[in-house]
Amino acid sequence: MFGFIKKKIEKIKSKQSLHQYGWDIRHFNLKDYGKVDYAQWLHPYDKPKIITNEMMDFYRQYIKPGAMVIDIGAHTGDTTVPMALCAGANGTVLGLEPNPYVFRVLEQNSKLNPGVTNIVPLMFAATDHDGTYTFNYSDASFCNGGFLDSIQNQNHGHKHTLDVQGRNLENYLDAHFAGQLPKLGFIKVDAEGYDKEIIKSIAGVIMRFKPVIVSECNVHLTPEERFDLYETVKNLGYKVMMIDGFESAGKEVLLTKKEDMLRWKHFDIVAIPA
Secondary structure, eight states, rough: HHHHHHHHHHHHHHHHHHOOEEEEEEEEETTTTTEEEEEOOTTTTSSSOOOOOOHHHHHTOOOOOOOEEEEEEETSSHHHHHHHHHTTTEEEEEEOOOOOHHHHHHHHHSSSBBBBBEEEEEEEESSSSSSSEEEEESTOOOSSSGGGGGOOOOEEEEEOEEEEEOHHHHHHHHHHHTTTGEEEEEEEOOOOOOOHHHHTHHHHHHHHHHOEEEEOTTTTHHHHHHHHHHHHHHTHHHHOOOOOOGGGGEEEEEEESGGGSOSSSSEEEEEEEO
């Protein structure tokens, strides 16, 4: 009972004023990988993260040892770490997280599991142009949020703002990772509805190397924005599938027309080169 009350008080504090939270190191035992360490952020609004064998099975379908992977919207690294396990020490996983309060935890996760992962944490957002962008968050300690000015539905309840740095990712990759780009095999985008604009901004890289793409279809997107996401990916030469719980190796459903994007409120798509 006391623990519940304490957590409730922490949530109220986090909602109203800025607090910096540390992390706990947690452990997961995975088949084929053994013990894996993970830094769990202690922000009261950050749900406990898990890394499961089913999650690893999903990623291993698409991420081969030695591959280059890009995790856009990495947050604390709950998708970055399992993807890095699949890519292995000879692969490279770029984890993009512009929020400095969250980035501290991602950076910690990049240092764990040495010898079996190779994570490069990058503290900027993937944007059309280099510059400073205002992100919106649901609480004053900046747990969940993103660049929400770009979506039509502004009834998102994220009233707390934070200025972050944005960079054109395609230009950055060509300048700093040109030698590794031919190994680019997988891109994950989770940017609170800004996903389609990010995909457009790196269309050149996608066309050149044809990585598998996983992206979120956010609950706040209008029908027109959902159609735009579908057509953006489709026009790059991909078939688009809805994945029901990719973190648990869920069922994939092929989407044959843009109207299929209206069948679910909030889901992820996985796009495979056609």
